[in-house]
Each structure stands twice: as structure tokens, then as C-alpha cells.
Amino acid sequence: MAKNDEVCEIIYVDEKKVKKVQKEMLSEEDTETISGIFKALGDLTRLKILYALSKEELCVCDLSSLLGITLSAISHQLRILRNLKLVKSKRRGKIVYYSLANDHVLSLLHVGVKHAEES
Amino acid sequence: MAKNDEVCEIIYVDEKKVKKVQKEMLSEEDTETISGIFKALGDLTRLKILYALSKEELCVCDLSSLLGITLSAISHQLRILRNLKLVKSKRRGKIVYYSLANDHVLSLLHVGVKHAEES
DNA sequence: TGAACAATTGAATAATTATTCAATTATATC
DNA sequence: GATATAATTGAATAATTATTCAATTGTTCA
Known part of the structure; x- marks a missing residue:
């Protein structure tokens, strides 16, 4: 039997198309x-966080309360989203407010929702 | 010190906004x-598979050759994509050809590319 | 019918990653 | 300055998941 755990090198590959x-x-x-x-x-x-932020600017504590997830977990995820430039933050006094960084995220969320609705 | 590993129940939450x-x-x-x-x-x-399929209809072996990944790994991932209705397949003789299932995937890829270009 | 090929599948392993807990930083107020 | 609050962070654990290997299915053609 031919080994099938190798990358495909067989003749029938449509080389022109692949190239x-x-x-x-x-x-x-x-x-x-x-x-x-x-x-x-x-x-x-993270999806819930982003969707929530697409509706309102929120602080970490709001998000924690809204989603029923610990502050720490929310904060860790926000850092990931911040590093990817998907959300931005603004400190007002003790509180740090988060919002979406740009419209791409919004577009992605919309397409996602549309796909979900149609399947 | 206040425990901070609990869901936020503190007074300052903007209840109205959260609700x-x-x-x-x-x-x-x-x-x-x-x-x-x-x-x-x-x-x-999977992203590479989808992007490739956005350019051409391809069989498993083409994808394996194109991406340098074993047939088995490609096939496992294709199953996931099929279950999510992101790709569809069509058998012609021995060969199964895959293509994108709908335009949502294409939209998502485009927005993704645009975001990558701008950051 | 049997041999070869294209693809799929299941089980095990290896790698990745989300969450928790505890400690720490930054700001505001008494 | 001391205290309380809001948020962040690091390390450890728990859970998830991509890949590999081996076996199997479905199709074609000699």
C-alpha cells in the first residue's frame, strides 16, 4: 500500500493550476x-467582548458584569485584542474605557452575523 | 485586599448601560x-485552504501539494470547513473537488486582507 | 475480480491557549 | 501618607485542538 502520510507528489496533481x-x-x-x-x-x-463594544464603550468591570466572567479573564483577553489593534482604551480617572479600534472589526461582525442567520 | 477573582459586582458598574x-x-x-x-x-x-479555494477549485491532492501539508491533515481540516458550510465538494470520478460554499467567506477574507494591509 | 489511486476516518500525541489565583500597579480620596 | 478601588500581570493548570500514523472506504480501469 502506498504511504499516504506524505505530502502529495503524485502525477495527477494539476501542476499548472497549483503553480x-x-x-x-x-x-x-x-x-x-x-x-x-x-x-x-x-x-x-473575545467575540462577546467585541460585540458588546460594538454597542457601547465599556469599562472592564462593566464587561465582567455583563458577561459573567472574572475581571482577570476579561483583562487578559482585552490585552490580546489591544495588541491586535482591534480595540482601543482610554483612561478617565480610575476607570479604563474600551471601544472598537476601527471599522474592520464591525464589518467582520456584520458578515459573521449574516452568515449565522442564513445557515 | 478585595478578592478580584470574582465576577464584578461592585457599585460603580453603570447598570443602565450594562442592561x-x-x-x-x-x-x-x-x-x-x-x-x-x-x-x-x-x-x-484552514485560512490557506480557504484563500486558495477563493482562487481556484482544487482537489485534496492539489491542496496538499500547494501547501506542503499531508493529505490527512488537509482532509481533516476540510471536514471541519464542510461541517461549517464554508466549503462544498463535488466528486468527479476518483477526485473530489472543493470550492467555497458562498460569498460570506469571500467577504471575510477580503476584510481580513484589508485590515492586514492597514496595520 | 483485483490492483491502484484519492480521500476519509479514528485514536493517540503534541502543541496551543483560556482561565484561575495571587500579587502588583495606577489612580483617587480621606 | 494611607486606604480603597480599577485594572493589569505572571505563573500554573485545565481544556481544547491540530497533526500524525495506520487502517479503511469508494472509485476507476485493466
Whole structure:
């Protein structure tokens, strides 16, 4: 039996097509950036945070109360979202308010909701 | 010191705002569907598969060759994408061809690319 | 019918990552 | 300055998940 745990090198591959697509692929760097964004939205807690922030600017404590998740967990996730430039923060006195950093996140949320509605 | 590992119940929470947002939140079911889609796009291998399929209809062996990943790994990921209705398959003889299931995926990829370009 | 090929699948392992707990930082107020 | 509050952080644990390996299914063609 042929080993099937190897990368495919068999003759029937449509080389021309594969080479064409290979040229059109994104760089590894871009791919990682993009998958990073989607990974962020792929976690239930982070998705809820982002969706909530799409409705209102909120502080960590509001988010904790709203989602029933500890302050620490919220804060850890917010840091990830901040590093990805998906949310921004603004301190007013003791309280740090979070909001969405740009419209891309909003677009992504909308497309996501639309897909969910139709399936 | 106050315990900070509990869900926030402190007085300063803006209850009115929180209640308002609570009403606007998505159902748990929808949230899971949507985060499922993003989770799918959040994996490097799956993102590459989807991006490749956005350019051309391809078989498992083409994808394996294109991405340098074993047939088995590709197939496992394709199953996940199929279950989420992100890709569809069509058998022609021995070969199974995969393509994107709908335009939402394409929209998501485009927004992702745009965000990556701008950051 | 049997041999070869394309793809799928299940179980195990390896790697990643979300959450918790405890401690710490930053700001405001008494 | 001391105290309380809001948020962040690091380390450890628990849970999730991508990949590999081996076996199997479905199809074609000699």
C-alpha cells in the first residue's frame, strides 16, 4: 500500500493550476496577521467582548458584569485584542474605557452575523 | 485586599448601560455559530485552504501539494470547513473537488486582507 | 475480480491557549 | 501618607485542538 502520510507528489496533481494559485497566495506574514485577527474573533469570550463594544464603550468591570466572567479573564483577553489593534482604551480617572479600534472589526461582525442567520 | 477573582459586582458598574447592552447581545447559539466560523478562519492551515479555494477549485491532492501539508491533515481540516458550510465538494470520478460554499467567506477574507494591509 | 489511486476516518500525541489565583500597579480620596 | 478601588500581570493548570500514523472506504480501469 502506498504511504499516504506524505505530502502529495503524485502525477495527477494539476501542476499548472497549483503553480498559478501558488503565485496568488498571500505572504506567510500576511497570512499570520489575518489568521491572528480571525483567531481573536474565534474565541467566545473575545467575540462577546467585541460585540458588546460594538454597542457601547465599556469599562472592564462593566464587561465582567455583563458577561459573567472574572475581571482577570476579561483583562487578559482585552490585552490580546489591544495588541491586535482591534480595540482601543482610554483612561478617565480610575476607570479604563474600551471601544472598537476601527471599522474592520464591525464589518467582520456584520458578515459573521449574516452568515449565522442564513445557515 | 478585595478578592478580584470574582465576577464584578461592585457599585460603580453603570447598570443602565450594562442592561441596555445585555438586551442587544446575540443569543448564545448565534454567538457560538459565529465564533465557530471565525475559529475556522483563525487556523493557518484552514485560512490557506480557504484563500486558495477563493482562487481556484482544487482537489485534496492539489491542496496538499500547494501547501506542503499531508493529505490527512488537509482532509481533516476540510471536514471541519464542510461541517461549517464554508466549503462544498463535488466528486468527479476518483477526485473530489472543493470550492467555497458562498460569498460570506469571500467577504471575510477580503476584510481580513484589508485590515492586514492597514496595520 | 483485483490492483491502484484519492480521500476519509479514528485514536493517540503534541502543541496551543483560556482561565484561575495571587500579587502588583495606577489612580483617587480621606 | 494611607486606604480603597480599577485594572493589569505572571505563573500554573485545565481544556481544547491540530497533526500524525495506520487502517479503511469508494472509485476507476485493466
